[in-house]
Amino acid sequence: MDTQWIIDTMETWSPKKWAMANDNVGLQVGDRTKKVSRILTALDLTESVIEEAVQNKFDFIVTHHPLISRHVPPVNSITTDNVLGKKIITLIANGIGHFCAHTNLDVAPQGVNELLFELLQLKNQKPLLEPTDPPDGRAGPPDGRAGPPDGRAGPPDGRAGPPDGRAGLGYPTLGLVGDFGEGVLLPHFAKHVATVLNLPNIRYVGSEDSLVKKVAICGGSGGNSQLLQAAISQQCDTYVTGDIGHHFALEAAESGISLIDGTHYATEVQISLAIANHLTVAAQKQGLEVLVEVSRVQMPVFRSL
Numbered sequence: 001m002d003t004q005w006i007i008d009t010m011e012t013w014s015p016k017k018w019a020m021a022n023d024n025v026g027l028q029v030g031d032r033t034k035k036v037s038r039i040l041t042a043l044d045l046t047e048s049v050i051e052e053a054v055q056n057k058f059d060f061i062v063t064h065h066p067l068i069s070r071h072v073p074p075v076n077s078i079t080t081d082n083v084l085g086k087k088i089i090t091l092i093a094n095g096i097g098h099f100c101a102h103t104n105l106d107v108a109p110q111g112v113n114e115l116l117f118e119l120l121q122l123k124n125q126k127p128l129l130e131p132t133d134p135p136d137g138r139a140g141p142p143d144g145r146a147g148p149p150d151g152r153a154g155p156p157d158g159r160a161g162p163p164d165g166r167a168g169l170g171y172p173t174l175g176l177v178g179d180f181g182e183g184v185l186l187p188h189f190a191k192h193v194a195t196v197l198n199l200p201n202i203r204y205v206g207s208e209d210s211l212v213k214k215v216a217i218c219g220g221s222g223g224n225s226q227l228l229q230a231a232i233s234q235q236c237d238t239y240v241t242g243d244i245g246h247h248f249a250l251e252a253a254e255s256g257i258s259l260i261d262g263t264h265y266a267t268e269v270q271i272s273l274a275i276a277n278h279l280t281v282a283a284q285k286q287g288l289e290v291l292v293e294v295s296r297v298q299m300p301v302f303r304s305l
């Protein structure tokens with residue numbers, strides 16, 4: 001197969017038009033016509049993931065987070081004087097291409113948020129922020145809430161939903177809302193989140209006798225007021241996300257909604273396995289030979305004691 005097959009396969013799953021306006025997704029490094037036989041997947045394109053690809057002769061890497069983004073200091077030259085330049089030069093020198101699907105994959109069916117929803121064993125999936133143009137012809141949120149903040153396009157054209165018949169929404173949404181059974185006490189639910197996300201410890205905001213029954217989630221970086229207010233307006237008692245800062249935590253505490261910090265990494269890392277599975281299944285269906293593996297060296301950047 002060639003690089004363009006990877007791009008087409010990934011963009012059929014999570015079209016580029018679903019990405020936020022300030023995001024940078026798609027082919028980041030490489031030649032669309034180059035043949036690919038060994039693909040590595042990861043959450044981040046770290047130096048150690050690139051080294052892993054070089055050592056194990058992978059010729060392509062698919063990640064969730066972009067290599068070139070607003071989170072990376074801008075550069076005026078591609079040299080080994082800076083980390084971004086070093087990464088690009090190492091990739092090119094070793095014939096390794098790179099593609100990322102970021103906010104478009106956050107919102108895709110069986111993307112970051114649906115995976116997190118299933119991991120947390122939530123039920124009755126609903127959007128946290130409704131798309132501006134829902135597939136059933138409704139005009140938008142009944143209460144005048146704004147749709148996705150970035151003017152992202154609405155639902156896909158006639159897509160039937162998750163390919164395996166699981167009960168996803170089948171159209172892109174930012175964040176999800178679901179029910180956690182008959183409800184449990186907040187510390188119990190926080191422990192459950194830590195267990196399923198493989199976290200050694202977990203931070204939460206809320207009182208120990210708070211009940212967790214209706215939960216909003218947003219994988220990655222969801223510590224913003226708009227998502228919190230959407231969760232509150234949908235009568236969620238708990239919000240699980242990552243990148244939670246002091247002021248956002250205070251806002252939640254004073255609004256009476258419990259908050260669980262699942263961490264950016266742990267709420268998203270499972271997407272690297274989903275990408276590997278997606279590419280493997282697509283290749284098998286088309287009789288194409290390719291090896292796809294998940295990075296064995298990726299790990300959270302934060303350590304805890």
Ligand SMILES: [Zn+2]
Pocket residue numbers: 065219220221264268
């Ligand atoms: Zn992220």
